[in-house]
Amino acid sequence: MSETQVIRVRYWAAARAAAGIAEEEVAVAGPLTLAELRAEVVGRHAGTRLPEVVGVCSVLVGERPVSSTDPAAVVVQPGETVEFLPPFAAADRSPIGHDELVRRLDSLPPLSVRRQRTRRGDQCRTRPPRDRPRRSGATAATAWCSAVS
Incomplete structure (x- = not known):
């Protein structure tokens, strides 16, 4: 009598979704x-995008x-673990043109901006995250831009 064992399959990012x-x-x-394992997991999730993503x-x-x-x-x-890691840079999306990119960026809500006086004059910056302690000077979390007057 053969004993049934298992193979653990983990899905990441788009494969998990x-x-x-x-x-x-x-x-x-x-x-x-x-190939047999891939066919088995695809068969378990028929009617989903998993076959395309796993590919x-x-x-x-x-x-x-x-x-x-x-x-x-x-x-x-x-007893082994098999992990499916999709490309994390959204490779399943087709590239978009410049006009479409501008349209999508224009549809985003504006950043929360506050004015600040600096040695260089009026500046604006996005608010730093509230869960971080405030530091003097510019940090990587602070985006600077010239003020529009």
């Missing part, structure tokens, strides 16, 4: 190829990156 869960366990009787993901088996290897050649042993 598409699957609707952060991780799951896949019951297996023995080793699987990465562009980088994959880790344990601590080992295997994205450049043929999925049919990668063997996943029971």
